[in-house]
Amino acid sequence: MTSTTHAPGVRIRDLTVVYRTPAGELPAVRGVDLELVPGTITGVVGESGSGKSTLALSLLNAVQPPGRIAAGAVEIDGLGDVLTLGGEDLRRTRGRQVGYVFQAAQNSLNPLKTIGKQLLDLGRSHDVADPRALVRDAKVLLARMGLDGGRVLDSYQHELSGGMRQRVGIMLALVLNAKVVVLDEPTTALDMITQATILRIIREVHEERELTTLVITHDVGAIAEVADGLAVMYGGRIVEHGPVRKVLATPRHPYTQGLIRAIPRLSGDISLARALPGRPPTLGTLPAQGCVFRERCERRLAVCDTDDPVVITRNGRSVACHAVERAAAVAMRKEYA
């Protein structure tokens, strides 16, 4: 395993992704800016339907109809804007430059071929010069995740448990030595202990290979262990982003506060944990203007109904919330009074 180049930076700029619906094209991701700092793990959390997977797919320019990337750019150091890539360039980028495990990856293996055969196919399609080294690397990765590599490579998907398949997916995302890795719900099929182990291994491999990694999950507790940065998504927007410990210790957006309150592990007291009231919006119920979170928000103001809150960044933390901004402005006025 050679790792000569350094981790690349990734800049997602003003990204909008729409899906065609009977009511017309509706945005699942809207005006998202997100920077993945080289060598870091960024976690993206949010309830089901917030746009996390759509964002992950965009990093590979892999949004499929009825979806379409309507605007924006995804710039990866050394590759340029992946949204302008097509055909063979795009195929080569996926896997080799940007490794990925998509949601339900454990079901996307070919049932008719052994894992080893699929690994060799992957290597061939990316012109890997030394298939033996590829198999060796795959076995090492599988062994680190607690699996007997030789046995797994000789197996068909139906011979493996959900958790084993998930680990195979992670191995396939890492084995070509891509420098940018996108993991969409990498540990959902695993029990808590295995989940923690796999996340730790992801972290180790990430550091050893100097990767830039994006991990999508709806499990805020799990991401706290592994990520450097945390982006919180709601209704297709990133409502808060910052260093993971700071965001979890002093969440600013009312949605982040609600998410954290709902997790006893993080809120610290099981009797205080309470579910976020209401439901996340669907594409059809997303308000066309104003704050996407206002229907469930305890701090709703009149302006939230009419104006989209802009993202304000201070000291490395970003929040998009009118109430937070107003409180900050009041505090600032007091300080100068």
Ligand SMILES: Nc1ncnc2c1ncn2[C@@H]1O[C@H](COP(=O)(O)OP(=O)(O)OP(=O)(O)O)[C@@H](O)[C@H]1O
């Ligand atoms: N193929 C599709 N056609 C129409 N709408 C879609 C399609 N795929 C996703 N959507 C909608 O886009 C929105 C964002 O979905 P997405 O899967 O990106 O969210 P998510 O946060 O990853 O959710 P989950 O955690 O459930 O995977 C949702 O409202 C979803 O219903």
